[in-house]
Amino acid sequence: DAKTTQPPSMDCAEGRAANLPCNHSTISGNEYVYWYRQIHSQGPQYIIHGLKNNETNEMASLIITEDRKSSTLILPHATLRDTAVYYCIVRDLYNQGGKLIFGQGTELSVKP
Amino acid sequence: DTGVSQDPRHKITKRGQNVTFRCDPISEHNRLYWYRQTLGQGPEFLTYFQNEAQLEKSRLLSDRFSAERPKGSFSTLEIQRTEQGDSAMYLCASSLAWRGGTDTQYFGPGTRLTVL
Numbered sequence: 001d002a003k004t005t006q007p008p009s010m011d012c013a014e015g016r017a018a019n020l021p022c023n024h025s026t027i028s029g030n031e032y033v034y035w036y037r038q039i040h041s042q043g044p045q046y047i048i049h050g051l052k053n054n055e056t057n058e059m060a061s062l063i064i065t066e067d068r069k070s071s072t073l074i075l076p077h078a079t080l081r082d083t084a085v086y087y088c089i090v091r092d093l094y095n096q097g098g099k100l101i102f103g104q105g106t107e108l109s110v111k112p
Numbered sequence: 113d114t115g116v117s118q119d120p121r122h123k124i125t126k127r128g129q130n131v132t133f134r135c136d137p138i139s140e141h142n143r144l145y146w147y148r149q150t151l152g153q154g155p156e157f158l159t160y161f162q163n164e165a166q167l168e169k170s171r172l173l174s175d176r177f178s179a180e181r182p183k184g185s186f187s188t189l190e191i192q193r194t195e196q197g198d199s200a201m202y203l204c205a206s207s208l209a210w211r212g213g214t215d216t217q218y219f220g221p222g223t224r225l226t227v228l
């Protein structure tokens with residue numbers, strides 16, 4: 001079973017920041033938080049991952065709370081092409097062979 | 113385009129037929145994963161390889177399913193005696209795993225199987 005909880009859907013206005021929350025209250029010390037997204041009928045696309053510290057790349061920022069029990073993915077200036085299902089995944093590299101366990105994700109709709 | 117390719121992209125078959133899918137990972141990647149995704153659900157893990165060794169298989173991978181990665185490069189997933197419940201998107205991902213670090217999985221476009 002997935003170890004994360006995400007809202008099933010969210011809306012965001014084009015050009016505004018999209019903030020996607022994720023709860024992972026049972027995360028353990030060696031588990032990473034990964035974010036992927038999946039645009040309709042395509043394979044999942046890697047976005048970003050982190051362990052403790054906040055991370056930023058060209059796609060997004062990942063903010064992890066100090067207790068690591070939740071995180072937020074931030075798309076700073078959402079465009080219509082960011083409409084997708086976003087998956088937050090807690091990944092245990094050492095005990096689960098590195099497989100990704102997907103939940104239901106958050107369906108983000110970016111509206112004009 | 114992540115560099116992971118899958119063939120075919122779409123497959124329609126009749127119940128009881130055998131089908132085979134191919135995945136070509138990013139060239140230097142030593143890990144290769146197979147996932148299955150049904151409509152409205154997130155992808156589910158099926159199996160993975162490190163080089164040519166198959167290290168883990170999900171209980172979803174029934175006896176009718178077999179996967180190989182003979183030379184540690186491309187992989188095939190075969191489904192024998194297909195059933196309508198096998199209709200799904202089959203996704204392949206690859207990664208470069210190294211000691212002491214994380215590996216990021218990059219997914220291919222998937223093969224959509226429809227069993228009539």
